[in-house]
Amino acid sequence: MLQIGDELVYFSAVFLLVMLGTRSATGASILTASLYVFMVMFRFPPVPADQAGRVLRPKAAAGGVPVVAHRAGSHDAPENTLAAIREASRNGATGVELDLSFTADGVPVLMHDETVDRTTNGSGPINKLQLAQLRRLDASARHRLKDKFSGEKVPTLHEAVGECIKQQLTIFFAVKGQTDKAASALHEMYKKFPALYNSSVVCSFEPKVIYKMRQTDPKVVTALTHRPWSLSRFSDGTPRSLSSWSQFWSGLLDVLLDWAHHHLLWNLCGVSAILMQKDFISLDYVQYWAERGVEVVGWTINTVVEKEYYQNLLKISYITDSLLEDCDPRY
Template sequence: MLQLGDEVTLYSMVFVLVLLGTRSPLWTTVLTVSLYLFLAMFRFPQVPASRVQQVLHPGSDKVSAVAHRGGGHDAPENTIAAIREARKNGAGGVELDLEFSADGVPILMHDETVDRTTNGSGPLSQMRLSDLRKLDAAAKYRLSEKFAGETIPTLEEAVEECIKLQLVIYFDVKGHPDEAAAALTELYKKHPVLYNSSIVCSFEPKVIYRMRQSDPEVVTALTHRPWSLSRLGDGVPRFSSLWKHHWMTLMDVVLDWAHHHVLWKLCGVSAFLIQKNFVSPDYVQYWAQRGVEVVAWTVNTKVEKEYYHTLLQVNYITDSLVEDCDPHY
């Protein structure tokens, strides 16, 4: 839950902003109370801390290295080969991207098209599973010959492999909140071990809220990168239009505030996945006071890994378990 100081700060800020905008004490009071009642009625409680510890810190490990997209530098991303390489290289878990084929089958894929990672071309929304099975998922990988013929796996295949290898799964859901919640709920029913060995994450709060509605026992996390609306992962502005860039920058400020003061509480998340550049001891402590664990991404150098492992003692997501590499966007 939010601490008392958070409650006072949140509602005081809302009160002042609405008062400045409306100049009406009555409407200001009504809107502020409405926000309080909304959060009180519709928020989800956090999953018990003991189970969160099982998921985020399996065994006796204080810090877990999680392979981003299965470890997209060490093997073709989001493939069975990547999952196996991650286990071999000492990962405690794997982050896997959930998407859907045109015929509604949940699969592993980061993008909305197959162009970047395979020898095919076109949007997933127009490709059935039978079409996707014909593609080489290692075609664009730097060591394509070593992994030639690797296929795009279904979510079910990937989960079974992770369970067999005793890897914690970070399900990264890109969108499709209703479809994703339904598919994951069915998966948790079929494999109850996932309640203690997986976490559902998303940049979209609607996805997490829908997941908690479908199954409130699932451990969840919000993923966030400040300035994500106005800038790409490498910091380059998304929009050439100056006015649009400034408008989206303002929206970034609002979104960041909402993540840290409203959305995490509404969804009842247990972890907060944040881009590494914004993590500090104070930031980790900020979330620890709220019963939320920080997971940093994407941590790709030996020096950074030692910092997170030794000083911060928080889990981190990495593109490679074996060497330094550039981030995979």
């Protein structure tokens, strides 16, 4: 009933805004009706609640809340590596977040950045490197514990999934782009490893990625990732542009994007969770989504005080860079 009531409010607001802008009740009615028909025809229903619950609230979190290692635990081991996955499991994580990328020969691998410069002893865009070239790089070369993990390789998606299943970890597949290629590669993983339907979630900042994933395989649990003001400001809050005009328009787009995430896109994609930047989460925010059957997961929670807040007060899942100690805040 709440969702139906919400929709009446949203579409009424659209009607009023369009009518005020066009001074045409007929035009506003047609546009609002078209939007409603589009939503009814093309939105995906969420996966069954029991399936989403198994993924987002695994039994391994009994007595606490699920804890997900960011990039498989980038502070405790070289990020997005098999060593990090094993380390996360040893340190008590219930899941790992892994970043999907592709080599020049189309092999899905784990890498957060567009280049290999920050994390390996190589350089250049990952989409310009063949898998054989990537395999020669040391993925621990620039990590603070490089001596302990020396020689660690960049894993393929297949290797990472196999290791996560072995360690009984939930996987948060983070997809940043290459929508069709990513959906196809992940669909292949779900066919090879059916256990993933009950132990993984596909998440992205880009709604089109989630929509394409649901279109490719509607049985997959999905989540939208969001940070308010992401178009106008960097993660630390500094403006992306020095131009007042540019800042104004990007800020306006931010408002529209935020509204769309909370009132339209989640429903269109049929997501089971929203991954929200930590500074924008409160008890009221968690309750807002709970009323809509959507879980909230916070990121990135890197201090003991923050973790206690999530475990004892919010009682929701969180993503962290370290399972062992406080580390640098990540915005």
